[in-house]
Amino acid sequence: MTSRGNARTSGNLPQTKICQFKLVLLGDMAVGKSSLVLRFVKGQFDEFQETTIGAAFLAQSVCLDDTTVKFEIWDTAGQERYHSLAPMYYRGAQAAIVVFDITKPETFERAKAWVKELQRQASPNIVIALAGNKSDLADKRLVEYEEAQTYAEDTGLLFMETSAKTAMNVNELFLAIAKKMPKTDTQNPTHAARHRGVNLQDPDAQSTRSCCGN
Amino acid sequence: MAADVHSKGVTWDTPNGNLAPVEHLPSSRSESPTPGLVEGTEPGGGEWVEEEVEEKEVEEKEVVEKTEEQQRGRAEGEGSVNEPKREVQAVVREKEEDVTSDAWRLHKKHVFVFSEAGKPIYTRYGSEEALSTTMGVMMALVSFVEADKNVILSIHADGFRVVFLRKSPLVLVCVSRSDQSDSELWRELHYVYYQILSLLTLPQLQRVFQQRQSFDLRRLLAGSERVTAGLLRLLETDAGLMLNATMSLPLCSTTRNNVCTSLQIASSKNLVFSILLAGNRLVALIRKKEQHLHHTDLHLLSNLAASSSSFRQGEGWTPVCLPKFNSSGFFHAHISYLEQDSDLCLILVSTDREDFFNLSDCKQRFLERLKKRNAYQALQEALHSPTYPVSQVGIPELWHFVYKSKSSGLYTSPELPVPYHTEEQQDRLMELYQHLHSRLHHPTRPLRSIYRSTNTENLLAWSTSGFELYLCFSPLATKALAMSAVTKLLKWIRKEEDRLFILNSLTY
């Protein structure tokens, strides 16, 4: 998915820089990707959050000193039949959050597989964050904090344990990512165009991968 | 137990499949929406009176029993039908059900899907694992009959109907205790089959089983349980799936025209269909020239959109196969609500998987134009009364009706009156209509009209080349009254048709 053609800017103060980034969430079914996004974008949590079909697009801005960082967020579906679509979403993304559920070790393994795939196929400068979600369910924990932390350090990822339910570390995670983003002003159309250019010249963009194995 | 075994060759298909293909159809008067009505309402045009009218007295006992069964079967599902939270819980609960319990056995309609290797793929109630032996036995039965170059269609025994649908590499089975006919149950199984295709496409389905016969398809269908559960519920509640038609949202013609042209203008090169829905009611449909949307595909799309709240939180973007259009490829659908708390859902179907931002812009342009022309407000107001009371027709004994215009593939129906305010009663009425429908469309002895009188209501069904009509009267009404009511109702529909239906079929 190539980025939007024109950066939609709201009536911000002229001195504020606006940067726009594409961020993708990946991870197994039901680990809480949509819940994290919903918490970050709308400050809400839904006990009965329904499974995502395909992918959902949302936008949210955060302010960092003199810069407004606008995230264009792709919340992908964890269901296996959509896996072959993932490259479309992480291609050209500046950031990725790979989510697992601390009560389900198999989702941690799946997260590692996503990280590998991103490091092999996504753009080389992509900032990857690992989120161990559902930290409120501490009594059911099956993935130790240290284990994930060590893995993240070895692999060069940001790491936080989060809870979409209690909001713990959710904004912090997005802020930490925002801080690592290069601050080029995308409000300026020439910048925006150059910015997009990166995506379009991405070799991956040309190789049309099959959709859903079709 | 008598097995109803026939040789191969039975197909199920829909004669009036396409939505609004007006210029596509033979332009005979009775085939276009308005003339279809004109013929029936013209003085002296009451051809139906001369037709064979079959009367059938139904014993009260039968009806009472059925209601009790329904109550037992549904005890848990009572309450508001539309509340999503409860539905999620219900799906979870149904999956956890004990398959050896009486409650499980007593469900009115079971649906099973398995592979030719006998591997479970889907069960409506209980878990697939727990039913692998049952499905294995069903597959053995299918293979046994096929060994003789025959095909098993249905088994009738002990108040049950077991209906088989063979769609290689899948087998679908319905076990029903309702009095729906075999063909009604086949139609429902076809829907479940198309639902699976809409997620995977036929070539992908065939490929995974060619590669490995024992493939566990549940892996690829994981997370779609709610979609299927929603579809099965829709089959029981929306007459449109029985009629091969879609309900249109009543809307004054000025607003409808505004909405339609705004949607038409908000086009993009790869757009094939733009669909605006209010719940399962169609508000507007724009299509690419020469392309027609089959009602089955529309029902699948609308059910998909209703199946996940994630479309309310952000803009959805998903591959979807429209199996009636083309079972071997994916379209890409942009699914979103016009505003977060609005009931208006816009589905934009494109051929290009990279089209998201173009379609997102189309949506914005559509919304802006609607607002600029004050049509948005009018549309919102129309949503407050998405239906109409039957009293508008002015026939006191008439409780309810369903009218399908064959050429447009649309139907209209008033809100359900007091006797049908519980879910049980609504289901019962739908079953009565389904029964009449299967009599009208009987594969060997179709009827043009049928009158049925019971202690709880009197029913009349009538099918012509232009329309299909089902009426429900108070039990005090007489047959003569029903006959004259039809003429009056047809006049009323004709007068209201530009509000009740979408009369013009627009292309980009």
Ligand SMILES: Nc1nc2c(ncn2[C@@H]2O[C@H](COP(=O)(O)OP(=O)(O)OP(=O)(O)O)[C@@H](O)[C@H]2O)c(=O)[nH]1
């Ligand atoms: N206790 C707890 N539950 C959570 C948390 N985050 C999500 N959940 C629940 O986990 C379930 C799945 O959450 P989703 O956000 O739908 O998961 P997802 O990763 O988007 O799943 P898919 O869309 O299917 O890929 C829902 O019932 C959520 O309420 C959390 O931090 N704590």
Ligand SMILES: [Mg+2]
């Ligand atoms: Mg999700």
